[in-house]
Amino acid sequence: MTLLSTRAANPDRAGSLAHRTRARRWTELLRTFPDLAEMRVLDLGGTPASWRAAPVRPAQVTVVNIDPGVAGDPEPDVQFLAADACQLPALLPGVEFDLVYSNSLLEHLGGHANRARLAEVVAASASHHWIQTPYRYFPVEPHWLFPGMQWLPFQVRVQISQRWPYGHIRPGGRAKAIRDVAEVELLSATEMRAYFPESDLWFERFAGLPKSLVARK
Incomplete structure (x- = not known):
């Protein structure tokens, strides 16, 4: 990894842009869901490693990712399912969650139809959600x-x-x-509101400019 990408984009490097952004996002997540430590969380597109490093561990996390290579070692409170998040309900019959969480997945799904399917999965899986995606009109493409x-x-x-x-x-x-x-297809605020019409849309900012969008409910 180059020096620039290490300094700017490595979320595990203290002081990097990605590290500061992740810390601010966690602060807002915990402000929105202060009882996160007691919740059963469905993470769409994440990794178990991200929850191992989280400042607060929910009571139970189920991580869904299409790449089985990110599974890591099994843990009692972090389960992993190698699956397509857009086709999820049939794979988790009868399982109940308190919160659906997704970080930077929505822009990678391959078109409107798949994004709409993911929004349906989110609505059907829990009464609360936190869905983050980079904002199309931030001046620097994040990937x-x-x-x-x-x-x-x-x-x-x-x-x-x-x-x-x-x-x-x-x-x-x-x-x-x-x-x-x-x-990679970055989204606008109008698109985000269309996928999650009952959600509050939070603009995560950098230098005063909206950097990413979070649909939360």
């Missing part, structure tokens, strides 16, 4: 850490992805770059 990349033509974004070494997504060949660029 590549490239200014304004999300507003450029597709071909230009592919060329950037092939060469730009500073973000979470590593450079590679053209085929990889096409897949990476096609897979």
Whole structure:
């Protein structure tokens, strides 16, 4: 990882932008759900490791991620399910949760239909939720850490992805770059409100500018 990406994007590095952002987000999450330690949480798209490092551990967490490689070692209060979060209800019949949590998954689902399905899963799985996604109109694209990349033509974004070494997504060949660029679709506040019409929309800010969106209920 380059020096720039380490300083800016590594959430485990104290003082990094990602570390400060995560700390502020946790403060707001705990303000919204002060009884988090007593809740049964369904995490869509997360990792067990993120909950092991969390400042507050819920009573029970079920993590759903399509990548089985992030499972890690099993723990009594953190369960892992390798599955598609958009197809979840049939896989957890009769299981009840207090809170659905999702961090930076919504922009990776591959189009409106899948985002709508995820919103249905969220509504059906618990009475409360916290769904975060990067804001389309923040001036720096968060996956590549490239200014304004999300507003450029597709071909230009592919060329950037092939060469730009500073973000979470590593450079590679053209085929990889096409897949990476096609897979990321940042959302506007209008879209977020449409998917979660009964939620309060919180704008997470950096330097006064909205950086990400959180639909919470």
